[in-house]
Amino acid sequence: MTHDDQNPGHHPSVPHGTPEAPRLAVRGEAHLEADPELARIGITVTARGTDRRAALDDLTRRNTTTLDLVKTYGEAVEELETGAFSLTPEFTKHGRGERIRTYHGSVHLTALLADFTALGELVTRLADQELTRVDGPWWSLRPASPVHATARRQAVHDAVQRAREYADALGTTLAALVELADIGAEDAHRPMSYGMSRAAMVRGPVDDTAAPALDLEPERQHVHATVNARFTLHPPHLQ
Incomplete structure (x- = not known):
């Protein structure tokens, strides 16, 4: 005697269901918009000169000045990180032999802010x-x-509501949830979206008068959640 024979009410697990326990597969979706909570900026400080040591000293000074400026915003800056550093010689294109014409140095920084009022002022000053x-x-x-x-909950609610509507169309009700799968599980970083409001700003020497703070309009974030759900139904009485 098999296990199923010992339990007459038990139905074996069949991927496509049985007449006694038909299965229903639905997809639940949610699409939300929300104001952003964080803003990340990239800062590249550069220096150049014909003397290697002088170019390096100049780059070090400008990097320190930039770090000090960003740090004056205190808790408004949640993260401040130094990325790539480079000091590259540029050779002359003409003449005999290779001669270094100048040195180009750069340091890349990233800053993460949650205070968007401070962000507009900091971007302008930088x-x-x-x-x-x-x-x-x-x-x-x-x-x-x-x-x-919230998006995940709404996606689940949407799946259950759809399943109930299909069951109602068949004149029956849901019996049990068999499976719930998060479609975004394979792409965990997908919900994040980006919007560039100002980029690649290169300025010359500082003016005597301070520039006004840049008015930044935060980009609304679009959050999507999708689930696949499988249910069993009570056997419908089809006419």
């Missing part, structure tokens, strides 16, 4: 520095933002 480039901002939600959880 762009007003000599040989400084600012890229961004790139807007995003926090990875643990409740918006993501």
Whole structure:
């Protein structure tokens, strides 16, 4: 005697269901919009000169000045990181032999801010520095933002509602949930979206008068959640 014979009410697991336990597969979706919570900017400080040591000293000074400026914004700056550093010789294109004409140095920084009022002022002050480039901002939600959880819940509710509507059309009701799959599980970084409001700003020497703070309009974030759900139905009485 098999296990199923010992349990007459038990139905073996069949991928496509049985007449006694038909299966229903639906997809639930949610699409939300929310204001961004974070803004990331990229800062590239450069220096150049015919003397290697002088170019390096100049780059070090400008990098320190930039770091000090960003740090004056205190808790408004949640992250400040130094990325790539380079000091590259540029050779003459003509003449006999290779001769170094000048040195180009650069340091790349990234800053993450949650205070968008401070962001507009900081971007302007950074762009007003000599040989400084600012890229961004790139807007995003926090990875643990409740918006993501809300979207997931709404996707599940949508799947259940769709399943109930299909069951009702058959004159029956849902029996049990068999499977629930998060479609975005294979692409965990997909919910983040980006918007560039001002990029590649390169400025010359600093003017005597301070530039006004840049008015930045945060880009609304689009959050999507999708689930696949499988249910069993009570056997419908088809006419």
